[in-house]
Amino acid sequence: MKLDKWACCECRVLAMKRFFARLWFIGCLSLLFPAALEAQPTTSPVIVPSNVSMLLINRSFPPPDDAEWAPVSLPDNWAHRGFRPEPLPVWYRLEFDVPADFEKLGAWALYLPYLYDGGEFFLNGKSVARMAESTDTSTVKWERPHLLALPYGAIYGNGLNAGHNLIHLRMNAPKPNASLKIPKIRLGPAQALQPIYEQRLFLIRTVAQVTSSACFATAAFVLFIWWRRRSEVLYGIFGLMALLWGVRTLTFVIEQLPTGQWNLWRLVYQSATGGFVVMMALFALRTAGVHRPKLERFLIAYSLIGPLVLALGGSAAERWVSAVWTGGFFLVAVLIIVMVSLAAWRNRTGTAVALMFSVGVAVIAAGHDYFLLVSAPWLARVAPQWTADRIFVLQFAANAVLLVMGSILASRFINALHDLESLNQTLDRRVAEREAVIEQNYQRLVDLEGQRQGAEERQRIMRDMHDGLGAQLFSSLSRAERADMSQQEMSDALRGCIAEMRLAIDSLSTSDDDFEATFSDFRYRWEPQLKALGIYSRWQVDIALDVPQLAPHNSLQVLRILQEALTNVLKHSRAGHVQVRLTWAGTLLQAEVEDDGVGLTDAPRAHSRGLHNMRTRAGRLGGKLTLASIPGRTVLTLSVPTVA
Amino acid sequence: MRHQVLIVEDEPELLLKFATAVQSDPLLALSGAVPTGKAGMALLDALKPDVLLVDLGLPDISGIEVIRHSALHHPNTDVLVVTMFGDDQHVLASIEAGATGYLLKDALADRICVSIHELRAGGSPITPSIARKVLARFRLPVPATIQASSKNPGAKSAVSDGSSPASLTEREVDILRLVAKGLSFNEVGDSLGISPHTVVAHVKKIYRKLAVHSRGEAVFEAGQMGLL
Numbered sequence: 001m002k003l004d005k006w007a008c009c010e011c012r013v014l015a016m017k018r019f020f021a022r023l024w025f026i027g028c029l030s031l032l033f034p035a036a037l038e039a040q041p042t043t044s045p046v047i048v049p050s051n052v053s054m055l056l057i058n059r060s061f062p063p064p065d066d067a068e069w070a071p072v073s074l075p076d077n078w079a080h081r082g083f084r085p086e087p088l089p090v091w092y093r094l095e096f097d098v099p100a101d102f103e104k105l106g107a108w109a110l111y112l113p114y115l116y117d118g119g120e121f122f123l124n125g126k127s128v129a130r131m132a133e134s135t136d137t138s139t140v141k142w143e144r145p146h147l148l149a150l151p152y153g154a155i156y157g158n159g160l161n162a163g164h165n166l167i168h169l170r171m172n173a174p175k176p177n178a179s180l181k182i183p184k185i186r187l188g189p190a191q192a193l194q195p196i197y198e199q200r201l202f203l204i205r206t207v208a209q210v211t212s213s214a215c216f217a218t219a220a221f222v223l224f225i226w227w228r229r230r231s232e233v234l235y236g237i238f239g240l241m242a243l244l245w246g247v248r249t250l251t252f253v254i255e256q257l258p259t260g261q262w263n264l265w266r267l268v269y270q271s272a273t274g275g276f277v278v279m280m281a282l283f284a285l286r287t288a289g290v291h292r293p294k295l296e297r298f299l300i301a302y303s304l305i306g307p308l309v310l311a312l313g314g315s316a317a318e319r320w321v322s323a324v325w326t327g328g329f330f331l332v333a334v335l336i337i338v339m340v341s342l343a344a345w346r347n348r349t350g351t352a353v354a355l356m357f358s359v360g361v362a363v364i365a366a367g368h369d370y371f372l373l374v375s376a377p378w379l380a381r382v383a384p385q386w387t388a389d390r391i392f393v394l395q396f397a398a399n400a401v402l403l404v405m406g407s408i409l410a411s412r413f414i415n416a417l418h419d420l421e422s423l424n425q426t427l428d429r430r431v432a433e434r435e436a437v438i439e440q441n442y443q444r445l446v447d448l449e450g451q452r453q454g455a456e457e458r459q460r461i462m463r464d465m466h467d468g469l470g471a472q473l474f475s476s477l478s479r480a481e482r483a484d485m486s487q488q489e490m491s492d493a494l495r496g497c498i499a500e501m502r503l504a505i506d507s508l509s510t511s512d513d514d515f516e517a518t519f520s521d522f523r524y525r526w527e528p529q530l531k532a533l534g535i536y537s538r539w540q541v542d543i544a545l546d547v548p549q550l551a552p553h554n555s556l557q558v559l560r561i562l563q564e565a566l567t568n569v570l571k572h573s574r575a576g577h578v579q580v581r582l583t584w585a586g587t588l589l590q591a592e593v594e595d596d597g598v599g600l601t602d603a604p605r606a607h608s609r610g611l612h613n614m615r616t617r618a619g620r621l622g623g624k625l626t627l628a629s630i631p632g633r634t635v636l637t638l639s640v641p642t643v644a
Numbered sequence: 645m646r647h648q649v650l651i652v653e654d655e656p657e658l659l660l661k662f663a664t665a666v667q668s669d670p671l672l673a674l675s676g677a678v679p680t681g682k683a684g685m686a687l688l689d690a691l692k693p694d695v696l697l698v699d700l701g702l703p704d705i706s707g708i709e710v711i712r713h714s715a716l717h718h719p720n721t722d723v724l725v726v727t728m729f730g731d732d733q734h735v736l737a738s739i740e741a742g743a744t745g746y747l748l749k750d751a752l753a754d755r756i757c758v759s760i761h762e763l764r765a766g767g768s769p770i771t772p773s774i775a776r777k778v779l780a781r782f783r784l785p786v787p788a789t790i791q792a793s794s795k796n797p798g799a800k801s802a803v804s805d806g807s808s809p810a811s812l813t814e815r816e817v818d819i820l821r822l823v824a825k826g827l828s829f830n831e832v833g834d835s836l837g838i839s840p841h842t843v844v845a846h847v848k849k850i851y852r853k854l855a856v857h858s859r860g861e862a863v864f865e866a867g868q869m870g871l872l
Contacts, residue, residue, distance in 0.1 A: 495750065498729075498750050501729065502729045502730070502731075505729050505731050506729075506731070506773070516825075516826075517772065517773060517776060517824070518773075519826065520772030520773070520824065520825060520826030521771055521772050521773050521826075523772075523826040524771050524772050524826060524828075527828055539826065541826070
């Protein structure tokens with residue numbers, strides 16, 4: 001199964017390869033060796049009527065043999081021989097002999113490489129084929145070749161005979177200032193003429209169709225790129241070139257239109273031709289790195305002159321336009337050649353050199369087409385055979401130019417992508433380096449901050465020890481030295497010091513900044529002490545979740561104030577109950593110590609000194625201490641703002 | 645029968661204070677009082693006392709070592725560590741080494757004897773912050789306070805994992821949480837519907853589990869480090 005398929009595929013691939021190879025071969029040959037087109041039919045019995053004559057007469061059937069026929073030779077180009085007759089219908093008469101065994105060679109046909117204006121063919125006096133002709137309402141311009149079947153055999157009566165035959169060709173009078181071009185006409189077996197016909201059909205029509213389609217597709221793609229990136233003007237120019245060239249190439253495809261549309265089409269055609277050349281010049285200027293806005297404006301203006309003249313002058317002006325205005329583009333062509341040569345010399349890249357050569361070829365081709373179009377007599381003298389074939393070659397050359405330009409843009413695009421990639425890599429690396437530096441700096445900052453915090457913490461502990469424990473020890477020492485202390489007082493003082501120290505250690509050792517945890521320890525230490533002296537304590541903590549916390553050193557200060565308050569209760573109040581309440585009101589921590597003791601009146605001095613201490617501490621915290629005291633109820637309230 | 649008490653304390657004043665306190669109690673007997681760790685360990689092996697009173701800051705070896713030695717070789721000896729401030733770090737390290745009680749250096753004489761008797765009766769003291777530390781050691785969430793909202797979300801599994809000898813029961817966790825909140829043993833007992841004695845008995849069990857747990861962790865960590 002598989003093998004079969006593969007074999008089949010291979011066959012098809014081979015066939016396609018052969019097909020393309022042949023196309024390529026034909027294309028090359030037709031460009032390089034014009035004679036190749038002629039070389040083929042020699043072996044077959046193809047007949048080129050030699051006895052040809054013409055007559056101008058207004059008549060719808062072939063004129064008789066004895067009319068005033070004037071001998072001519074084919075191909076006949078009126079412009080070449082300066083023939084400008086009255087506007088009358090034209091008749092051509094061709095005599096030829098057919099071999100006796102012609103029927104064995106199959107069907108016979110008449111081959112016309114071109115007959116731009118159309119006409120009617122008569123075989124032995126009977127109309128056998130009619131190509132549409134220009135009328136008042138419709139215009140034709142046949143670019144494609146024609147292969148007309150010639151009827152033969154008994155049923156046709158006047159069909160092809162063995163021996164002598166006559167063909168008449170009738171054509172309408174050409175338009176004023178227009179000239180007729182009648183090609184070399186060949187007759188023969190259809191089998192023999194078919195390949196020549198197809199070859200020319202391919203060259204003239206298929207290539208044009210393919211070119212137009214490819215140009216439109218390319219134009220759409222490139223113009224889209226340009227639309228999204230206006231700064232890439234070269235893409236815009238190239239897209240316009242492709243578009244204009246695609247439009248211009250339609251001249252080989254559009255053969256028949258109503259006259260009004262035909263004139264419009266010619267306007268479009270001329271605009272596209274001029275615009276294409278000017279765009280090519282702009283492209284060349286830019287690739288050469290030459291920036292001349294005035295020149296560019298002038299070129300664009302020039303490209304608009306032809307269409308403008310055509311629009312104002314109508315079809316009568318077309319001859320002037322194609323001769324003079326189109327001719328003026330040769331100066332533009334010179335400019336283009338200079339510019340692409342400059343670009344090739346400056347850039348020295350393969351594509352730039354290829355552009356130079358392809359543009360050179362295209363200019364030569366354009367010159368060729370121009371002289372062919374205006375029917376320059378010298379061209380007919382130099383290469384009569386080739387001129388008679390009338391093959392316009394600019395479309396092949398221009399395709400090559402477009403391909404080279406496209407490849408220039410493509411390589412620019414690819415280079416841009418490469419640049420972008422390497423740029424990204426560089427950027428990534430730089431970002432990584434910067435990140436590393438920032439990380440280092442950040443780490444340094446963190447370290448410094450840690451050191452700073454450590455230093456601050458040490459400072460604070462030192463100050464605490466100095467103010468708290470130190471002061472207490474010094475006052476106790478001086479009293480002890482004065483022997484102003486009983487043993488009980490001494491041990492009380494030392495216990496006070498130890499309690500102070502224990503409080504500091506508790507609040508500083510809490511690894512988590514949790515005031516409630518520290519407060520729990522505080523309660524744990526105090527509750528038994530109060531109980532031992534017969535004071536019943538109630539502890540109430542009313543803390544909601546997620547409220548702002550106190551910093552650890554602030555916790556210590558708050559607990560010190562509470563400690564002082566409880567010490568006062570313990571020593572002086574003679575209370576039976578004490579209640580410690582802790583509430584959080586917004587960003588305010590409120591601590592209350594309430595006892596049912598004697599109140600402040602009893603020992604004002606000691607109280608006032610303790611109170612002063614507490615007030616100082618509260619002030620340092622940015623808080624406030626209030627005292628309300630009557631005998632039997634003393635309430636000390638501390639309010640401290642928390643850190644947000 | 646009187647409880648035999650061995651004291652290891654390098655400071656003469658305190659040694660004297662503790663020895664005096666023990667001797668003044670009719671239910672306690674002083675079996676030895678030494679100032680160094682090594683001497684303490686020798687006496688411990690020789691005398692096998694009921695209670696060991698040991699200071700952490702000894703001149704020759706750390707008190708922790710003495711505690712570890714006692715817990716390992718004399719599991720029936722209750723170890724009371726003598727601490728200056730009752731601060732978490734020292735107490736916790738001692739508990740992890742095998743101590744089940746602690747005594748403040750400034751404790752009054754009667755308090756010393758009460759502590760020894762409580763310990764012999766099967767109860768241990770505990771402060772709120774030590775309760776917190778114990779909970780943290782077992783990777784359990786600390787009680788619902790401000791900062792503890794979601795510290796150890798996956799910790800509940802440690803409780804239900806009752807097969808391990810070193811994991812806490814739910815009752816023990818409840819006790820720790822209440823103590824950590826600052827509640828007294830009475831209040832803890834009230835809120836759990838048990839007597840304060842049961843509470844302190846639970847605490848002692850918790851301490852023992854902490855010691856086992858710590859050893860397990862040490863073994864685990866040593867294994868991780870390739871030491872075992």
